[in-house]
Amino acid sequence: MTVYALSTPPGRGAIAIIRITGSHTAATLEKLTGRLAPQPRQAALRVLSDPGTGDPIDSGLVLFFQAPHSYTSEDMAELHIHGGIAIVDRLLGVLSQLEGLRPAEPGEFTRLAVLNGRMDLTQAEAVADMVDSETMAQQKQAFRQMQGALGTLYENWRQKLASSLAHLEADIEFADEDLPGGIGQAVLADVATLNDEIASHIRDDRGRSLRHGVEIAIIGAPNVGKSSLLNYLVGREAAIVSARAGTTRDIVEVSLTLGGVPAVLADTAGIREAGDEIEREGVRRALKRASEADIRLHVTAFGDSPRSDGVNTDKASFQAGDIYVANKQDIGETTRPPNIHEDDFFGVSAETGAGMPAFIQALNARVQQNFGLAERPALTRTRHRIALQAASVALSRGLERAESGMELELVAEDLRLAMREIGRITGAVDVESLLDVVFRDFCIGK
Structure with missing residues (x-):
């Protein structure tokens, strides 16, 4: 399926941009212009017409982005046309009549980018924050997050937990082997340090502010x-x-x-x-x-x-x-x-x-x-806070179990739960179940 949407604000303007993405993108450009799609990433001036009647609609710039080198990692095109209301409505009406095309849902272009591995969920949320930013500080925070600062922080935490969990499981599974003594217990100090770091991040309200x-x-x-x-x-x-x-x-x-x-x-x-x-x-x-x-x-x-x-x-x-x-x-x-x-x-x-x-x-x-902004990325959304709080609870419970001498298997399970909660923030796990939550408030065309 190929989707399309107006990506600029509706109403009268000098320029309007319509985006198209999906497997029928190149064929759609051929139907609209009567010519092959332009060379990837090269703007070409084309006359856009109604394929059914041949009536010209407008003359504008056409850009084609070939998969996987596009925002969605699929074939994608942008039609830069004049921003008259009649022109936009006419062209959107033509697209609606073409086979294999449908209007995009709110946030669907960015949603495809996440599903296709172009970005993680924190970066997708930052795209919405960039659109909604009203102050310089908001813009800077959103841009840093869109560049991956927050996702990198969370992924580093998840990787640290994965390393600690590997040591714990090695101690559990190969207890009779010739391994360094207490290899599992030795990583618990690192887990405690990481838990303190997560707790400090949760208390930091700069992102919310x-x-x-x-x-x-x-x-x-x-x-x-x-x-x-x-x-x-x-x-x-x-x-x-x-x-x-x-x-x-x-x-x-x-x-x-x-x-x-x-x-x-x-x-x-x-x-x-x-x-x-x-x-x-x-x-x-x-x-x-x-x-x-x-x-x-x-x-x-x-x-x-x-x-x-x-x-x-x-x-x-x-x-x-x-x-x-x-x-x-x-x-x-x-x-x-x-x-x-x-x-x-x-x-x-x-x-x-x-x-x-x-x-x-x-x-x-x-x-x-x-x-204001600080060097370290700040917690920005309630969804992140809830996941991090759940991860911190699991880590605290695991550390208490280890301190009381309980089986390392239970400690390892708590680390797995914490890893899972952190992974839910970036979409490393359960990405499908989170998409509706993340993209609920996106604008159409983004």
């Missing part, structure tokens, strides 16, 4: 200027600003980019002993959001009673990486609390803009430093 946005909560007492601070940061009136305490009852979220990293800035209700039921619910949500945030901006204002942590509750207490923002410095200067480091304290005025450039620069730097 780059894909979904760093969560930043603006918290503090009522009427300290939290909404004004949000509006200044995003450059528009995203939140209602009022001198009346308790104006913000629910969480106001705004997406922006800080230090090249996507971020979600949340303005929360003022934290205080609330009077009515609605405000109490707002305070509850504020505390919950503060406890879940990656970074908290603890906002106070001139004239407030000094607090050591910016709020009066443990759930939103000052933590490493947070920033203390003393607002309304146009009224008077706030003294830095003694246990807040000077690098974490900023006196600003959201009204006049005083001190804001230094604060914004520090916020950008903090986001970039804590959640």
Whole structure:
């Protein structure tokens, strides 16, 4: 079967690209152009016509990629035509009438690339991330993953486990042979080290933050200027600003980019002993959001009673990486609390803009430093996390069994389970069962 799809966004445009892949690709080009397919990887100007009527449709560039040297590892072609809606619809209609062709499903081109060994599942997921990237950091992370950085890391772990398992099985199967003593037990230290490495990788949230946005909560007492601070940061009136305490009852979220990293800035209700039921619910949500945030901006204002942590509750207490923002410095200067480091304290005025450039620069730097790209590839998807957690559980169980003196056969089985879970991430095992999950959200034509 040969599939085809529009690979550029639908609608009016200067150029549209239609992709075709499968065993009928060359024959389809001959039917559309009345000529043999162009030489592989050489663009050729051709008139594309309706094979049934001979009516010309458009003149455009035709490229032919011969198997296995194509994106899908099958014969593949691209038709670069004018982007008029009528032209695209007419050509897609013609393709639908040709025998042996059908429209591609979402992600089917990349799915074929995986099935044909052109890439692993982590690289396929990175293709989708490249298409969806909105910031430079997202693009860079997706590109590194598409080049195989994450897949290589996971495959190296799987190979280390395979080597350890081989030593264990040698100790089990050839116990009566003249092998070095304790050859199986000797590899358990390597397994423990690898398990620690996997656990550290799971705890690293940089990949999630780059894909979904760093969560930043603006918290503090009522009427300290939290909404004004949000509006200044995003450059528009995203939140209602009022001198009346308790104006913000629910969480106001705004997406922006800080230090090249996507971020979600949340303005929360003022934290205080609330009077009515609605405000109490707002305070509850504020505390919950503060406890879940990656970074908290603890906002106070001139004239407030000094607090050591910016709020009066443990759930939103000052933590490493947070920033203390003393607002309304146009009224008077706030003294830095003694246990807040000077690098974490900023006196600003959201009204006049005083001190804001230094604060914004520090916020950008903090986001970039804590959640930007690092040399080591980061965990990016929930699917990976679930598999790695299962692998870590199996390895921990195996190490406990070995330490308690249980049979090495049980330890070896735990290593096999861990290898299998890691292999599921890249598609080294059970690839067919994972394809629908991986390609569910792909766009058609990719």
